Amino acid sequence: MNGTETPDVVVVGSIAFDSIETPAGKRPKLMGGSASYTATACALLARTGLVGVVGGDFPEAYLDVFRGAGVDLAGLERVADGKTFHWDGTYDADMNNRTTNCTELNVFADFDPVLPEAYRKSPCLCLGNIAPALQAKVLDQMEAPRFTLLDTMNLWIDQTRDDLMKVIPRVDMLIINEHETRELTGKDSLLRGARDILAMGPRYALVKKGEHGAFLMGRDFYAAIPAWPLERLADPTGAGDTFSAGIVGTVAAAGNLDAATLKQALVNATCLASFTCEAFGIERLKDVTKADLAAREAAFRAILP
Amino acid sequence: MNGTETPDVVVVGSIAFDSIETPAGKRPKLMGGSASYTATACALLARTGLVGVVGGDFPEAYLDVFRGAGVDLAGLERVADGKTFHWDGTYDADMNNRTTNCTELNVFADFDPVLPEAYRKSPCLCLGNIAPALQAKVLDQMEAPRFTLLDTMNLWIDQTRDDLMKVIPRVDMLIINEHETRELTGKDSLLRGARDILAMGPRYALVKKGEHGAFLMGRDFYAAIPAWPLERLADPTGAGDTFSAGIVGTVAAAGNLDAATLKQALVNATCLASFTCEAFGIERLKDVTKADLAAREAAFRAILP
Numbered sequence: 001m002n003g004t005e006t007p008d009v010v011v012v013g014s015i016a017f018d019s020i021e022t023p024a025g026k027r028p029k030l031m032g033g034s035a036s037y038t039a040t041a042c043a044l045l046a047r048t049g050l051v052g053v054v055g056g057d058f059p060e061a062y063l064d065v066f067r068g069a070g071v072d073l074a075g076l077e078r079v080a081d082g083k084t085f086h087w088d089g090t091y092d093a094d095m096n097n098r099t100t101n102c103t104e105l106n107v108f109a110d111f112d113p114v115l116p117e118a119y120r121k122s123p124c125l126c127l128g129n130i131a132p133a134l135q136a137k138v139l140d141q142m143e144a145p146r147f148t149l150l151d152t153m154n155l156w157i158d159q160t161r162d163d164l165m166k167v168i169p170r171v172d173m174l175i176i177n178e179h180e181t182r183e184l185t186g187k188d189s190l191l192r193g194a195r196d197i198l199a200m201g202p203r204y205a206l207v208k209k210g211e212h213g214a215f216l217m218g219r220d221f222y223a224a225i226p227a228w229p230l231e232r233l234a235d236p237t238g239a240g241d242t243f244s245a246g247i248v249g250t251v252a253a254a255g256n257l258d259a260a261t262l263k264q265a266l267v268n269a270t271c272l273a274s275f276t277c278e279a280f281g282i283e284r285l286k287d288v289t290k291a292d293l294a295a296r297e298a299a300f301r302a303i304l305p
Numbered sequence: 306m307n308g309t310e311t312p313d314v315v316v317v318g319s320i321a322f323d324s325i326e327t328p329a330g331k332r333p334k335l336m337g338g339s340a341s342y343t344a345t346a347c348a349l350l351a352r353t354g355l356v357g358v359v360g361g362d363f364p365e366a367y368l369d370v371f372r373g374a375g376v377d378l379a380g381l382e383r384v385a386d387g388k389t390f391h392w393d394g395t396y397d398a399d400m401n402n403r404t405t406n407c408t409e410l411n412v413f414a415d416f417d418p419v420l421p422e423a424y425r426k427s428p429c430l431c432l433g434n435i436a437p438a439l440q441a442k443v444l445d446q447m448e449a450p451r452f453t454l455l456d457t458m459n460l461w462i463d464q465t466r467d468d469l470m471k472v473i474p475r476v477d478m479l480i481i482n483e484h485e486t487r488e489l490t491g492k493d494s495l496l497r498g499a500r501d502i503l504a505m506g507p508r509y510a511l512v513k514k515g516e517h518g519a520f521l522m523g524r525d526f527y528a529a530i531p532a533w534p535l536e537r538l539a540d541p542t543g544a545g546d547t548f549s550a551g552i553v554g555t556v557a558a559a560g561n562l563d564a565a566t567l568k569q570a571l572v573n574a575t576c577l578a579s580f581t582c583e584a585f586g587i588e589r590l591k592d593v594t595k596a597d598l599a600a601r602e603a604a605f606r607a608i609l610p
Contacts, residue, residue, distance in 0.1 A: 094493035188399035212517035226529035
């Protein structure tokens with residue numbers, strides 16, 4: 001792809017330096033950000049275009065990861081005299097919780113996403129975890145996407161709930177973790193929380209539960225999937241973003257939202273996310289091949305009843 | 306069966322009056338106890354004999370539930386001048402935690418299980434949640450069971466850990482919930498906790514995670530299963546005991562521990578436990594037919610990927 005073509009999937013989100021400490025180790029300034037994980041993984045399944053912003057300090061080697069994965073970069077804005085968004089976080093012993101040590105927005109503070117003309121006709125859009133007002137701006141630029149996936153986080157639920165509540169009704173699927181589901185809906189029961197999300201407008205609510213897997217609820221649809229058993233978890237950063245890639249990439253490749261497509265999407269999402277967790281940052285994910293994914297899928301299906 | 310026959314499965318555990326309050330309501334002195342749930346459900350899958358004790362106050366109507374399910378009662382001790390074990394508990398809003406208001410052991414305080422001669426040759430034994438010293442006494446009486454399933458609870462892990470640690474190596478499978486796994490092994494990670502349990506001796510560790518399903522780990526085996534999505538939960542009491550029934554009943558009926566048998570056991574366990582949660586006590590479970598179970602299994606398989 002050269003930027004004049006319409007990708008199967010447009011991925012919007014953050015591109016960042018991540019400084020991460022987990023019980024497995026500590027790494028400074030890894031390639032990170034929601035869009036980095038999603039685009040890199042999604043490109044295994046469908047032609048993927050990236051929309052985001054980096055500073056002049058973003059290394060060519062990191063851009064080469066996108067290029068190596070086949071991600072189209074026509075929508076990537078580079079601010080030569082700016083610095084790339086930086087996140088620094090520490091995970092606790094069981095890696096279910098993390099503390100943000102610092103967040104430097106840098107070029108991301110003024111990010112105003114403008115989609116290349118060719119991207120606007122894309123059939124699928126993945127709105128990664130960024131401010132809901134920015135997500136809305138991207139949605140405004142799309143002509144008639146057939147499938148839109150929206151991610152969010154507790155920060156936006158807390159601080160920009162009104163903006164978020166305006167975006168949620170406009171998308172086909174909200175992807176959200178268990179804590180965020182409780183925070184957004186006020187329901188202890190995840191199933192009731194998911195029902196509340198459907199009442200907000202989306203056709204599907206996809207609730208991610210980490211080591212407990214995930215479930216996907218629609219008005220007349222329900223599917224549940226366990227997680228891949230990861231006995232040695234290095235770094236869970238980006239697992240959720242990679243999960244999103246499996247969903248949107250599978251839907252884009254199939255061109256429909258049939259039950260079989262949605263179930264395959266959950267399997268691909270689970271398998272792709274498992275690779276991300278095996279190493280720090282994008283280290284393992286960037287080298288995953290279609291053959292690796294197929295092998296992981298076969299191994300995963302073997303643990304299902 | 307008339308008590309001179311050897312059942313496919315011997316179920317040992319408590320038989321009780323349960324006074325239960327959940328957000329769905331309050332019921333006094335229901336038929337309860339670990340063995341009641343396990344035996345009633347297990348009898349759907351295999352010929353089941355019950356070993357336990359009740360007082361003279363235990364109603365004929367409750368005994369008729371066992372009889373109606375086809376449970377053999379040759380191992381049921383009735384203490385005419387004694388009172389039946391009574392448990393009174395209250396569940397919190399999300400029904401993930403419960404408070405014990407009172408426990409009256411009554412005839413259970415002096416329970417000394419003696420197996421009918423014919424039961425000792427049974428190929429399968431389910432050691433429901435009672436004191437590990439009693440579980441050991443039952444194991445001592447069995448001739449050569451081919452499959453033994455052991456349940457326990459936090460009380461025994463706390464108060465009689467030495468006894469418990471003597472029984473665990475003697476069984477084929479330990480069934481345990483996520484909180485108990487952490488308490489028994491000291492591991493945050495359930496997968497690592499399950500590995501520790503295998504190192505204690507059993508061939509399999511079955512970790513129950515409530516709404517998040519369960520996983521079964523062996524030395525060279527792993528399977529994971531999501532839960533049946535219960536949007537209206539009436540009372541979770543006995544769900545774990547019913548889950549045990551699905552495991553031991555399926556293994557007994559198949560006569561082997563092949564991977565396919567173990568996976569089918571997880572499906573039957575999940576489906577049977579889902580019925581238990583739909584109503585208070587044993588109300589729904591006691592009326593479940595093979596056709597009901599088959600229908601629930603078909604519906605459950607339809608939500609899997």
